[in-house]
Amino acid sequence: MTAKRSITVIVNGECLTGEAEPRMLLADFLRDELRRTGTHVGCEHGVCGACTIIIDGDAVRSCLMFAVQADGAEISTIEGLATNGEMHPLQKLFSEHHALQCGFCTPGMLMTAIDLVHNSNDHSPGAIRIGMSAALCRCTGYVGIIDAVMEYARQVHGDAAVTGDETGGGRNDG
């Protein structure tokens, strides 16, 4: 066992300090040490996307980073989306489009979608499909999720931006 270190992060605008051994995953640090349990832990090897959070502007897998690596970082999680008890527009759209059933994948879905819609230049339906393939859902069959994210992209960028290629621009071709 290696000695614990003091780690300070800004989570959804709040400066929080906790202790972590070097081997503690960032996802576990958020949940077990900082008690921010909105971020879910699924596969723990970067495949399912449930633990996806936004660090310094980019969506990342919090199961593939150690807490010690995040010292000083600015983190956004699902807990920071709602303001004053009012759901974030993307959360409302997930509700309206029945984009969740058990809800386990939803924290990762939302954080993936936020990065995708706000930081990518390509808002074609195909690009959104490929982008959202970063997170797995085993309940809904994805149609509601894609509909919700596309509508969110329309809200943010306008209807004209969310048109065109349905296939992902040949990104998944053979």
Place this chain on the structure above:
Amino acid sequence: MKPASFDHLLPTSLHEALEMLNTHAPDARPLAGGQSLVPMMNFRLARPTVLVDLNRISDLAYISDAGDHLAIGAMTRERTIENSGLVRTATPLLYDATLHIGHLPIRSRGTIGGSLSNADPAAEYPATVLALDATLVAQSVRGERTISAAEFFDGVMTTTLEPDEILTEIRMPKAPPGSGSALVEISRRHGDFALAGVAAQITLDGNSVTDIRLAACGVGPGPIRLAESEMILRERGLSDDALAAAGGAAAAATDPDGDVHATAAYRRKLAGVMTKRAVGKAAARARQSA
């Protein structure tokens, strides 16, 4: 599913990192983006006792125009490469390869140096640097050396880097004007490792092939340069017959293992199909840009 205990060292300069690695080799591992090493640690397939974390060494993240090539720092994130206009115009094959790597949140952290040093047989960057004859720069406390891509890979997840060395820079030759390139692959789901993939860069003069570079991933212990297929296409052009022969030669050059995802025979067949598709797509792009 939790890593074994290790010590975490956080150098802020390359010099400091090399000293740390030298002190703790061979039990220390450099930690780049961690998108392969951390899952392996979570599964305890890897149990380094010391991690030398390169993520705070800002000097190792850059993309610069160096005349006939791009010099890319080993800690440059895949997402940065994907969004680089310079990469897209100067080394379009590298751009194409990047789009096939995992998913956006993986590319947010993953680095070009980490992917190459990890040398996963199915990974896209090893095939890309092999196809383009890129030069890799490694440093240790003993000094700096350059390694050709052909000499860098040394079997499954193994490179010719010494335990005290860190890959620091990748020198990617620029694509010749009028050339076209493509990386195509087949995977069960988008973002999964390729069952088979081929990277192609081609320069045409009318219908004849003046330069062609091909390398495959996912179908052997490491990336495989498809020299025989290149020769066939250089000599015979892009006729259907020549493409079929090049595909056959590519399949013959591979050495795949079968696993739960696909049999060896299927992967070998795919190598031929991917070769034909990659050449076709690269040639179409070459004609567009000519």
